[in-house]
Amino acid sequence: MVNLAMAIAIPLYIYPTPGAWDPLYKAISAAPDTTFNVIVNPDSGPSDGASNPEVVSAVTGLRSYSNVQLFGYVHIEYAQRNATVVHQEIATYASWKKTANSDIHLDGIFIDEAPYELKYLPYLKDIQDYVHEVMPESHQQVWTNPGIPIDAQFYEYADLVNAYENSYDDWNAGGKDEIPECLRQKSTVMIYSFPDSDAQLSNYTESTIAAGYNATLLTTSAGYTEFSASLMQFVHDVDSLTKTTKVKTLPQCAEECEE
């Protein structure tokens, strides 16, 4: 189930030793009306995830929630990585299935280290074509991560673009105004090094919803190998504030981006 409210983005780069993902399961259950876009990353890529009992059991745990969408992590070294190897990793994720005892099927692929130079558009088109070829129908979302605002043409080769990945200080210093309004519905933002304060957290969440972003993460951590100290408060804020915050009416791209 995907609703039209802002989703929560979770880059889950934490290895699933027993219990390691429990804080996330708890957060997901606490916000049943909010979609969680979770990026599963067994080992900087799929590795042997499908034959690893710890990964299978933990991902099956995530699959048991109807408000979760799962994306398999692949990195592409800003379009310098061998495309054959990238294809192989995507094909591995495409083989993650639902069986009688487990369910590790994915909804799409997360492309980390995505390029921002227009000359690499064909590289991204090739990836999108390949995802459409090997992933099952209706599980073919492509979510790229250039980490900075990029040209609107890149959005043709992705369902979602993570257009901002930086610290909370940078976001406040001007980052929050950098992503064109017409691209926000397909844009996600990931903000780290948040100095934990409840008032600032609610302020961030409310303004990000109002600005019309598709999904976001705000974490107190400087990376994604531990959960945010304010994960529960953040999840609670997103879940409740989406119900009361008015989203700005966003312009079409033709009006703003192609002028």
Ligand SMILES: *[C@@H]1O[C@H](CO)[C@@H](O)[C@H](O)[C@H]1NC(C)=O
């Ligand atoms: C890309 O990887 C494939 C598979 O490992 C290999 O056969 C091929 O030679 C590589 N291409 C380049 C340009 O390194």
Ligand SMILES: *[C@@H]1O[C@H](CO)[C@@H](O)[C@H](O)[C@H]1NC(C)=O
């Ligand atoms: C987020 O993006 C997905 C995939 O493109 C789309 O189906 C959904 O409606 C978007 N959500 C919002 C709130 O814009």
Ligand SMILES: *[C@@H]1O[C@H](CO)[C@@H](O)[C@H](O)[C@H]1NC(C)=O
């Ligand atoms: C949210 O924080 C910004 C500065 O980061 C401030 O300008 C704004 O007034 C705050 N809004 C609320 C509702 O507190």
